[in-house]
Amino acid sequence: NPFKGSLDPAKLRDCIARHGAEKIPFVRMEASTNLIGGQPFSIANMREIRGICDEFGIMLVLDASLIGENAYFIKMREDEFKDSSCADILKTMCGLADLVYFSARKVSSSRGGGICTNDHSIAKKMEHLVPLFEGFLTYGGISVREIEAMAVGLYETTDLTVISQSPSFIEYFIGQMVDMGIPCVTPAGGLGAHIDAGRFLPHIPQEDYPAGALAAAFFIASGVRGMERGTLSSVRDENGNDILADVELLRLAFPRRVFTLSQVKYVADRMKWLYDNRDLIGGLEFVEEPPVLRFFMGKLRAKSDWPEKLAAKYRQDFGESL
CATH class of the missing domain: 3.90.1150.10 (Aspartate Aminotransferase, domain 1)
Structure with a gap:
């Protein structure tokens, strides 16, 4: 199976039916899935999970710590994206999630990490927590030098x-x-x-x-x-x-x-x-x-x-x- 990291849609629906959508704060997908051998998921699978989340009003969260490698496997193994650039694959994956977080040590070979969202309501919920646990809202306790190193690493992640x-x-x-x-x-x-x-x-x-x-x-x-x-x-x-x-x-x-x-x-x-x-x-x-x-x-x-x-x-x- 080239995409062992894919989430089982039937099992997700069964979980929602058993527990109720109101008791499930988010569905999390990991690119690539560490505990089962660094296995990737497909964009086709992520789209299907996104549809289920939309159906039940559940937030979709993406752990993007190894998103570069997952994007590589998508390019190599998923026919729809064999001619796509790494940058386009990365943007497609992130665009399907409500919130993206990552360890910079893995995704960009730098220190620290990041939490990203285009949803203003989600950002507002986190505003008071970031200064409490990490540092000021815009940089989370990371030095400017590290943020610059992270930016270089993220650009490199678009390089095949x-x-x-x-x-x-x-x-x-x-x-x-x-x-x-x-x-x-x-x-x-x-x-x-x-x-x-x-x-x-x-x-x-x-x-x-x-x-x-x-x-x-x-x-x-x-x-x-x-x-x-x-x-x-x-x-x-x-x-x-x-x-x-x-x-x-x-x-x-x-x-x-x-x-x-x-x-x-x-x-x-x-x-x-x-x-x-x-x-x-x-x-x-x-x-x-x-x-x-x-x-x-x-x-x-x-x-x-x-x-x-x-x-x-x-x-x-x-x-x-x-």
Whole structure:
């Protein structure tokens, strides 16, 4: 499916029917969808969701943090837009939303972020909140220099050469994983390559955080830092039990203009070694678990001496060199 990030219109209608439109403040679409492997949605899907929102009077919100990559996939995969410019695709996407927000670190390679709307009534609702939580209304606490850097980055986001670089590297890496038989999310998405930790480590139960364990193991084997996207990134229920994620993924992010092809090949080589030695990897458990956003600030430890055994096998095969 080239657009795994698309929202299911039937499920949205069912949600509205069950809860009532008056209890749904907004519908949110994410370009591209981080938690399922950086997968994009199509403009055809966004138009359909826009129609449902209009039908029930619900605001449509767009997370545009990876909108450049989503626009690239639309140009490559959606026939209607194969001859469209990146700028036109971006304007079409944003024009379908009532409110657009973004992390500038992702969309424009700068600091800060932004909230954009053409709806005066929405802007008025936010006026008193921006100074309270961010900074003055017109700049949100961001320096003028950063706003200028953000503007340059946003212009670059309309350049096909710029926005194709990261997806091209990710596609190459995912192709390497598929050729080696290493389980991963396909087709290749945006932001990063996503290794399927659930299939990589089927012997580790979800309560022992296999995606987090894979991230730790891969750091030992390569010095490369990945990001857990699974149960560790979830929360607990009212009884203290983990709410198990639908998928357990290790995200290997590929920022624009950062890595060389030789570095990508190095990562693929070490992932193959780790896959061949995956039975050495064990689970994790919390030693410090914050009540909110535990995957940012929490601390975990191995449930056995598996890291020492993995490091010993590494030294046996590679010596002391990365």
